[in-house]
Amino acid sequence: MNFSEQLTSKQWAALTFRGESIAEVWFKPEGEPLGLVFRVPRSSFQISGIGQRLTAENLLKAVAIAPDEVESWHHGGTSHSAPNTSDPELTNPLPQPPDDITHLQIHVRLKPPPQAVSHLASPEPEAVPHEVSDEPDVAAAGWHDLEARWKTVLGLEATMDTLRQSMESLRAELEAAARRMLATDEKVHALAADVAQWTKAKNRAHYALPKANEFIHRATWAAGTPERKRLGELFKNLIDTPTD
16 A cells, blocks of 8 residues: 555554564654654563664564655654665664653654656646546545455454354253253153164264364454454554545
């Protein structure tokens, strides 16, 4: 996705490494359509194996931005610019914030997209009448498609949860039936064929119980996987589907 299609942030979005939040990002702060801000808490610099990885380049890669897209960036009183090529300073480890500062903030400004530069460099063509295209906006269509897919996922999860609850009830019935023993008068007066059928049904319950337990476990586990949680956070924090 091009940065121009990135929606303006409404809250800080977490960036994680090995499942642990190490930084946050804010896209397009007020008045900066080509800007973004990272903030790294002091505690992240203390995590073993993280300090040397905390570079501006890695933070940019975490949000799918290439270093050569950066026009300028700064943190604290240190400024950098690379109008034509990527800045080698992007690969250097970031400094820890001063003792009286809780976060290190890195402000990044990206280069204008080529079409914008071309438009500014060339004289404005004479305006001519043209027909308004009735083709749907590609970006808006993409967001609507993503919203539809997300709602499908939520619907499947709701169905799976309903099935899980039903399976838990069936499991309880199976367990109770598997533990039940025939009373003395039932053993005496029941037909041999009925006893045989009852015994066969109990054996099937013993085989079915592990499968029911496995389904319940998998249905419960799927809703709490790290991947599922990250997907939910992504849709909640970064994707604000446009309305018609």
